[in-house]
Amino acid sequence: MTEVTKYIEELAAISEKNNNIAPEMYIQHDVKRGLRDINGNGVVAGLTEISVINWKRVEPDGTEHLIDGELFYRGININELTDGFLKEGRAGFEETVYLLLFSELPTRAQLARFSEQLAEYRKLPHYFVRDMIFKAPGRDMMNVLSRSVLAMYAYDQNPDDISIPNVLRQCLQLIAQFPLLAVYAYQSHKHYHQNESLFIHYPKAEYNTAENILYTLREDGKFTELEAKLLDLALVLHAEHGGGNNSTFTTHVVTSSGTDTYSAIAAALGSLKGPRHGGANIKVIKMFEDMRATIDVNDEAQIVDYLERLLDKRAFDNAGLIYGMGHAVYSLSDPRAEILKKYAEQLSVECGMAEEFKLYTTVARLAPSIIEKKRKLYKAVSPNVDFYSGMVYKMLGLPSELFTPLFAMARIAGWSAHRLEEIENSGKIIRPAYIGVREWGEYKKLDERG
Numbered sequence: 089m090t091e092v093t094k095y096i097e098e099l100a101a102i103s104e105k106n107n108n109i110a111p112e113m114y115i116q117h118d119v120k121r122g123l124r125d126i127n128g129n130g131v132v133a134g135l136t137e138i139s140v141i142n143w144k145r146v147e148p149d150g151t152e153h154l155i156d157g158e159l160f161y162r163g164i165n166i167n168e169l170t171d172g173f174l175k176e177g178r179a180g181f182e183e184t185v186y187l188l189l190f191s192e193l194p195t196r197a198q199l200a201r202f203s204e205q206l207a208e209y210r211k212l213p214h215y216f217v218r219d220m221i222f223k224a225p226g227r228d229m230m231n232v233l234s235r236s237v238l239a240m241y242a243y244d245q246n247p248d249d250i251s252i253p254n255v256l257r258q259c260l261q262l263i264a265q266f267p268l269l270a271v272y273a274y275q276s277h278k279h280y281h282q283n284e285s286l287f288i289h290y291p292k293a294e295y296n297t298a299e300n301i302l303y304t305l306r307e308d309g310k311f312t313e314l315e316a317k318l319l320d321l322a323l324v325l326h327a328e329h330g331g332g333n334n335s336t337f338t339t340h341v342v343t344s345s346g347t348d349t350y351s352a353i354a355a356a357l358g359s360l361k362g363p364r365h366g367g368a369n370i371k372v373i374k375m376f377e378d379m380r381a382t383i384d385v386n387d388e389a390q391i392v393d394y395l396e397r398l399l400d401k402r403a404f405d406n407a408g409l410i411y412g413m414g415h416a417v418y419s420l421s422d423p424r425a426e427i428l429k430k431y432a433e434q435l436s437v438e439c440g441m442a443e444e445f446k447l448y449t450t451v452a453r454l455a456p457s458i459i460e461k462k463r464k465l466y467k468a469v470s471p472n473v474d475f476y477s478g479m480v481y482k483m484l485g486l487p488s489e490l491f492t493p494l495f496a497m498a499r500i501a502g503w504s505a506h507r508l509e510e511i512e513n514s515g516k517i518i519r520p521a522y523i524g525v526r527e528w529g530e531y532k533k534l535d536e537r538g
Contacts, residue, residue: 109525113525117523117525119523124416128416128417130332130416130417133331133332133337133518133520134331134340135513136330136331136506136509137162137191137509138161138162138188138191138328138330138331138502138505138506138509139159139160139161139162139188139328139329139330139331139502140158140159140160140163140330141157141158141159141160141329141330141417141418142155142157142158142159142160143155143157143158143417143418143419143420144419154419154420154468155420156420156421156423156426157415157417157418157419157420157421157422157423158423159329159423159424161184161187161188161327161328162187162188162191162192164187164193166324166325166423166424166427167423167427169184169187169324170321170324170325170427174317174321179296179297179298179299179316179317179320180320180321180324181296181297181298181320181323181324181327181498181501182199182202182203182206182296182297183199184323184324184327184501185202185206185263185327185501186198186199186202188327188328188501188502188504188505189256189259189501189504189505189508203296204293205260206260206263206264206297207264207291207293208264208293209260209261209263209264209265210264210265210267210268210291210293210300212265212268212269213240213243216236216239216243217272217288220235220236220239221236221269221272221273221276222276225273225276225277225279225280225281226273226276226277227277227281228361228489229270229273229274229277229489229490229492229493230357230360230361230366230492230493230496231361232269232270232273232276232277233266233269233270233273233357233493233496234354234357234358234361235354236269236273237262237269237350237353237354237357238350238351238354240261240262240265240350241348241350241351244258244350247348247349247350248348250346250348250349250511252508252511252512255349255507255508255511256508258349258350259349259500259504259507259508260504262349262353262500262504263500263501263504264297266493266496266497266500267291267297267300267301267304267497268291268300268304270490270493270494270496270497271301271304271305271490272288272304273493274305274487274489274490274493275287275288277489285307287307288304289303289304289309290304291303291304296316296320297320297323297497298316298317298319298320298323299311299316299320301319301494301497302315302316302319302484305486305490306485312438314434314435314438315435315484317431318431318432318434318435318480318484319480319484321427321428321431322428322477322480322481322494322498323494323497323498324498325424325427325428325473325477325498326424326473326477326494326495326498326499327498327499327501327502328499328501328502328505329499329502330417331506332417333365334359334360334362334364334365335356335357335359335360335365335366335499335503336356336499336502336503336506338355338356338358338359339352339353339355339356339503339506339507339510340506340507340510340518341355341518342355342356343506343507343510343511343514344510344514344516344517344518345517346517349507352503352507353500353503353504353507356499356503357496360492360495360496360499361492366492366495366496367491367492368411368412368472368474369412369474369475369477369478369481369491369492369495370478370488370491370492371405371409371411371412371474372411372412372474372475372478372479373478373479373482373488373491374404374405375398375404375410375411375412376444376447376448376451376479378403378404379391379394379404379447380447382394382403385447388450388454391447391450391451391454392454392458395410395451395454395455395458396458396462398410399458399459399462399463400462410451410455410458410459411474411475412471412472412474412475412476412478413452413455413456413459413469413470413471413472413475414459414469414470414472415469415470415472418470418472419468419469419470420468420470421470422470422471422472422473424472424473425470425471425472425473425475425476428473428476428477428480429449429471429476432445432476432479432480432483433445435480435483435484436479436483439483441482441483444479445479448475448476448479452470452471452475455469455471456468456469456470477491478491481494
């Protein structure tokens with residue numbers, strides 16, 4: 089241990105000692121930790137028309153009962169939205185972006201014009217990839233994505249104008265450019281840090297967002313219709329999820345300060361990067377890899393034992409969690425997970441991973457009752473969207489380094505809608521209150537401090 093390392097550890101010990109607030113003080117002062125009450129309900133911090141999440145019904149007499157989870161984009165049920173474009177055999181992400189931004193479904197002509205504009209905005213500034221991505225290759229794609237977004241400020245002729253037309257233009261450009269920024273960051277990472285060949289595909293105007301992601305990511309640029317359909321579906325299901333999730337709330341908070349679009353979106357990316365938010369699907373994949381490596385996954389008794397050991401902090405990362413199970417809001421079911429599961433099964437057959445999909449469904453069936461026995465819960469648990477999205481990405485051959493950026497490629501649509509909503513309706517900077525609980529001290533002169 090170097091002298092500097094030892095010194096930093098000593099400072100860290102002082103920091104830990106003096107920043108530790110006793111848990112009972114939160115109860116004493118009636119402070120909702122994590123902005124949630126004892127039942128897990130979020131503290132109301134605003135109003136939104138963009139999306140609504142339902143997990144319970146309140147009867148006229150005031151009684152409540154749990155229901156299968158419901159998600160609405162601008163008042164439209166996510167099941168109806170996805171059924172609509174899937175049954176017509178077309179992609180849905182561009183339509184979903186339009187719906188979230190403008191609160192109405194586009195006509196065929198409006199959708200065609202909107203898709204053309206996104207295709208035009210996919211072009212990155214001249215030399216941007218060389219100067220901002222290749223010259224500073226990173227090991228974390230979310231970090232590269234964040235600094236690329238901040239760098240876009242310098243390429244914008246009018247970056248600080250927060251009028252609705254200008255912010256809308258900036259948001260549409262970022263929605264279109266996110267896939268390229270993330271994929272090119274990954275190609276740079278592979279080349280400079282993993283010594284693999286470098287190739288760059290420019291996006292095709294005739295391809296939609298999901299198709300361009302697969303095309304630019306794969307060396308041969310090839311993909312099947314089912315692969316593109318499932319990736320497009322995943323983007324739709326991750327595009328928005330209420331104003332209360334951490335990154336969207338971050339967008340509202342930062343936007344309320346009056347800052348520029350690039351700063352607000354970079355802040356949201358910083359939130360999504362956290363493993364408690366956008367990185368959960370990677371944990372699911374790694375958990376299943378550990379499961380297959382340590383037990384016979386064809387033996388249900390061994391699976392049960394493994395899941396129990398997970399909760400007892402005696403398996404995998406010893407965190408006491410079955411990743412992908414449970415949600416902060418949903419109880420009986422996560423509608424996004426239910427939709428993704430149905431089409432993931434089709435892809436598992438196509439790519440020869442049917443047995444792996446079977447393991448996922450077995451864990452999904454067993455885990456809720458095991459969790460209920462081991463934990464004192466205020467609500468039921470079920471698989472969330474992360475439980476299946478990581479498997480879908482794996483079946484698509486997508487690298488784990490891009491799992492969280494893929495979340496961002498979708499959620500930028502919701503962030504943009506919420507930024508526009510905050511600008512239109514705010515008028516005040518968001519400033520929550522904190523209760524000071526430190527006892528007052530007395531200033532001592534330097535020579536009196538011991």
